[in-house]
Amino acid sequence: MPIIKESPVHVVQVRAFCEECGGELKSTGFGWPDFPMKYEHICDGCGNRYMLEMVYPATEFGTVHRHAGAGRA
Ligand SMILES: [Zn+2]
Numbered sequence: 301m302p303i304i305k306e307s308p309v310h311v312v313q314v315r316a317f318c319e320e321c322g323g324e325l326k327s328t329g330f331g332w333p334d335f336p337m338k339y340e341h342i343c344d345g346c347g348n349r350y351m352l353e354m355v356y357p358a359t360e361f362g363t364v365h366r367h368a369g370a371g372r373a
Pocket residue numbers: 318319320321322323343344345346347348
C-alpha cells in the first residue's frame with residue numbers, strides 16, 4: 301500500500317495582462333485544437349485578442365511554508 305500524506309497548500313490566482321494597455325485578459329471560452337491548445341482571450345481595456353496556452357485567470361496551488369511571507373511560494 302502507498303503511504304498517503306496530507307500537506308497544507310495555499311491558492312494563488314494567476315492573471316494575465318495586456319502588453320499594450322495593461323488591461324486584464326479574460327478568456328472568451330473559445331479554444332483552438334492546436335498543439336499545445338490555444339485559448340482565446342480579450343483585453344478588457346483595449347479589446348486586443350491574445351491566443352494563450354492556458355486559460356486566465358487561473359488557479360494554482362503552492363506549498364505552504366511555515367514561516368513564509370505574503371509572496372508567492
Ligand atoms: Zn489592452
